[in-house]
Amino acid sequence: MAMMQDASKRARQTRVATHGFTLLCLLGWSILAWLSPSYQMPSPLAVIRGLGVFLSNLNLVKQLGFSLYHVGMAIFLSFLIGSILALIPYYFPVFRFAIHQRFGAFLGSFSGVGWALLAGMWFGINSTSVIFAISAVLIPFALINLSSGLKNLDFELMEMGQSFSRNKIRKLQKIVLPLLYPYIFATIRLMFGVAWKVTLAAELFGGNSGLGYVINLARQDYDTTTIFVILFLIIFFVYCTERFFFKPIQNRFDEYAKI
Template structure:
């Protein structure tokens, strides 16, 4: 009777929040219980995995792999953004090239598999950083082209015309009108590409790299070190969730609010 009264007084939002926390606790509890009965090779327990994850940030040797993966992702992101931006701009401002970029280059890149790029890059460049960066860049390039194209297309035609009637200077027009209008889209591009790159880096590094998380997983796999594999996966997921929810999403919300108002 009493609990029912409490239940109805609680708003749906509160109950939702509690349900979410209870779910989180239940999952970790299930993990702990489930892992206690089976060999740690199949299912390492959460405490071990937590310790192994923290180790990555304490020792120089393991931390260097964290740095390597982050570097791979950032360099590829920059390359793909610049290249994708150049292609999207060309397709937008030189209309005859539109069919070439959006009808040929993008669909082709988009349907090519990440493993395909990685294995080809290994044959071309060998096992090294260049291979990893090439593979990641090739995979996120179509993502960049598609998102930046959407941004360019969103620029109001009348506004563009007004801009051109004020100045004939292309640099000024681009800097004062196109660039500000593109900022939310550029940021969205970075956010989506980061997510894809961060996850796919693992594949590229596992097959084609000599450093980074994927490389660590490959070694762990060969020595059946499951807790190391779980630790890497945990770090990847945690870093992704933190960067996306606590850094990128708030900035994007602010940008959208700022640029949508005027």
């Protein structure tokens, strides 16, 4: 009973500290906005009003849809390419050094802004450039995470599968992929968060649609309120996706791991 009361007290203290910290940040933001020109730091109230204007404008909401499309397509393509690159050295070890030490190292060291600029020169200012730039940044995450999963496969299960079938495709479907599910989920979860960090820069430099494109227009008009609104929307969307989609799935994986 005492332990339950202590746990409840700690949870209540945590909530109070969290909400207090949030209110303190809002207060600091309000003071900074009051001391600064509106084009440099809009107030929280101005951002809330700007959010209402943004959501009531169909053209601006459409730009949010374009960004979601860019992120979704980039995650799909980069995960597909990264998976293939991870599987090649697993089945053909002769390519391990070339893929991990050469190609993977090259992609991992190249900046997202660099890819956005190159994509704009190669494909023009369009969605193709944006998706290419985001995908190029995300591929190393899929390659590294899935390669780690392949290295840590259960050796006994793989031997058992070898005794039942020598068909590599069948073993991939029945044994390898199910064992990789936690790594696949972790990879997609990581890529989703990173993708939004890259998307704005890619759309800013190489896109003609999306939230980054709207930020570019707002920057030219010194419309800082719109920039804050877009940043708030991205933070809110990523938080809700993490809280209500990824976290419940992660809890299921954790429960399964305890069995």
